[in-house]
Amino acid sequence: MASTTSLDVLPTGCRIFTSIPDVFFIPEFVFGGLVWILVASTRILPNNPLGWVMFVSVFCFVGTTLWLFIFICGANQSSIWPALDVSFHFVAAVFYLSAAVDLAYITLLLGSSNAIVPSPAGSELLKIYRLDIAAVVMSYLATLLYFLHAILSAIRWKRS
Numbered sequence: 001m002a003s004t005t006s007l008d009v010l011p012t013g014c015r016i017f018t019s020i021p022d023v024f025f026i027p028e029f030v031f032g033g034l035v036w037i038l039v040a041s042t043r044i045l046p047n048n049p050l051g052w053v054m055f056v057s058v059f060c061f062v063g064t065t066l067w068l069f070i071f072i073c074g075a076n077q078s079s080i081w082p083a084l085d086v087s088f089h090f091v092a093a094v095f096y097l098s099a100a101v102d103l104a105y106i107t108l109l110l111g112s113s114n115a116i117v118p119s120p121a122g123s124e125l126l127k128i129y130r131l132d133i134a135a136v137v138m139s140y141l142a143t144l145l146y147f148l149h150a151i152l153s154a155i156r157w158k159r160s
Contacts, residue, residue, distance in 0.1 A: 036061060049102040093149075100140045
């Protein structure tokens with residue numbers, strides 16, 4: 001008896017590096033890893049918001065790694081995987097958006113304070129400020145990538 005779903009809805013093996021939206025796995029690794037590295041390399045002045053940013057970046061990095069290995073191994077061929085693909089990337093996009101907003105707010109507070117002055121302590125704060133700016137940019141890029149991945153995965157899911 002023929003099944004109602006195709007067994008080849010999601011790509012497996014090396015085909016994931018040539019199919020849209022799965023080609024976004026590599027940039028998600030790069031930008032998510034950069035957020036993780038940039039936030040980890042600064043002093044955590046307000047613990048709670050930057051702790052959330054670290055949680056999100058580590059969670060999404062590990063989740064994307066697991067997701068990539070599942071796709072490479074071909075364990076994603078059941079009918080539930082397209083919906084899980086959309087769900088994971090949508091949750092990651094929402095998490096990254098909240099983390100990016102938190103990080104941007106903290107960076108704005110750091111930049112608007114009068115603590116960045118030409119002195120040895122001020123130069124250290126200026127370095128942290130610049131690292132935080134880079135982390136904000138990378139977190140918004142990661143948000144965009146996860147959101148695009150979620151939208152394109154939803155389109156693929158509805159086509160199947």
